Amino acid sequence: MADAIDGFNFEQRHGKARVRVGRAWRNDDGRYFFVEWNVSISLLSDCVAAYVRDDNSDVVATDTMKNTVYVKAKECTQQLSVEDFAIELAKHFTSFYQQVHTAIVKIVEKPWERVSLEGEQHNHGFKLGSEKHTTEVIVKKSGALRLTSGIEGLALLKTTKSGFEGFIRDKYTVLPETRERILATEVTASWRYSYESVLTIPRKPLYFTERYLDVKKVLVETFFGTPKEGVYSPSVQSTLYDMAKTVLIRLSDISSVQLKMPNLHFLPVNLSSKDNTIVKFDDDVYLPTDEPHGSIEASLSRFWSKM
Numbered sequence: 118m119a120d121a122i123d124g125f126n127f128e129q130r131h132g133k134a135r136v137r138v139g140r141a142w143r144n145d146d147g148r149y150f151f152v153e154w155n156v157s158i159s160l161l162s163d164c165v166a167a168y169v170r171d172d173n174s175d176v177v178a179t180d181t182m183k184n185t186v187y188v189k190a191k192e193c194t195q196q197l198s199v200e201d202f203a204i205e206l207a208k209h210f211t212s213f214y215q216q217v218h219t220a221i222v223k224i225v226e227k228p229w230e231r232v233s234l235e236g237e238q239h240n241h242g243f244k245l246g247s248e249k250h251t252t253e254v255i256v257k258k259s260g261a262l263r264l265t266s267g268i269e270g271l272a273l274l275k276t277t278k279s280g281f282e283g284f285i286r287d288k289y290t291v292l293p294e295t296r297e298r299i300l301a302t303e304v305t306a307s308w309r310y311s312y313e314s315v316l317t318i319p320r321k322p323l324y325f326t327e328r329y330l331d332v333k334k335v336l337v338e339t340f341f342g343t344p345k346e347g348v349y350s351p352s353v354q355s356t357l358y359d360m361a362k363t364v365l366i367r368l369s370d371i372s373s374v375q376l377k378m379p380n381l382h383f384l385p386v387n388l389s390s391k392d393n394t395i396v397k398f399d400d401d402v403y404l405p406t407d408e409p410h411g412s413i414e415a416s417l418s419r420f421w422s423k424m
């Protein structure tokens with residue numbers, strides 16, 4: 118919402134970024150659960166006077182926002198998904214403060230995973246995994262909701278069943294066509310859920326945690342294909358599209374999905390001197406690179422959905 122001030126359009130928001138909180142829960146049988154969240158809050162509120170008249174009387178202090186994260190974490194006596202925690206926080210800011218009309222809460226969850234020792238799950242031991250679960254919620258005073266979740270840093274590699282052929286060849290092209298190469302990427306995905314009100318989200322406390330695992334499974338399975346056979350990838354573009362499409366086909370409460378898949382190149386190694394070949398590439402020795410990398414991204418949404 119823009120205000121007209123001194124003959125200008127003025128838009129503002131304020132919040133607290135990167136508030137870190139850890140939350141442990143203990144079951145009746147003594148089993149622990151743990152999450153670590155990095156929370157960023159942004160409030161759209163009627164506090165223009167602070168900018169233009171040195172009047173802070175309508176300002177929610179960002180220090181108060183930070184404290185609220187810890188208070189709400191304390192109040193969540195049952196383990197809950199990162200999405201539900203973000204919605205709880207956003208609902209609090211829009212309902213508690215008359216001045217606040219919209220709250221935007223972004224959270225990145227650190228991938229602490231329960232340790233298994235000799236096939237047995239540890240009661241209270243966790244180790245850090247790799248990819249991260251993210252969420253962004255926007256809640257309005259009316260209860261209108263926009264809920265997006267995502268995954269960051271999902272690194273995937275396959276050693277065969279990938280190629281790239283038939284692309285434009287011109288005087289600048291040196292890349293040979295191939296049906297045999299390594300395919301490696303680090304997937305960043307985000308997907309929007311179709312729930313449009315805080316009143317209609319599923320009640321199950323870990324519903325969105327399960328959904329996150331469902332999306333991750335679809336992405337990974339579609340990238341690799343079956344364990345023995347795999348699936349041939351004619352390009353990153355084609356594999357990306359299959360992954361996005363399978364998410365929308367399998368998961369009915371997701372209305373759109375965005376994927377970013379850098380093409381992390383593994384270059385063939387050939388070494389030769391003036392009179393002999395030292396290393397001849399036979400789909401075996403590679404030079405891994407992450408710079409430069411191809412950057413391939415797309416989004417796919419249902420016809421009737423808002424992006």
Ligand SMILES: O=c1[nH]c(=O)c2[nH]c(=O)[nH]c2[nH]1
Binds near residue numbers: 280281351353380411
């Ligand atoms: O899967 C690929 N897509 C491209 O667009 C591209 N461009 C390139 O040089 N290699 C590849 N690989």
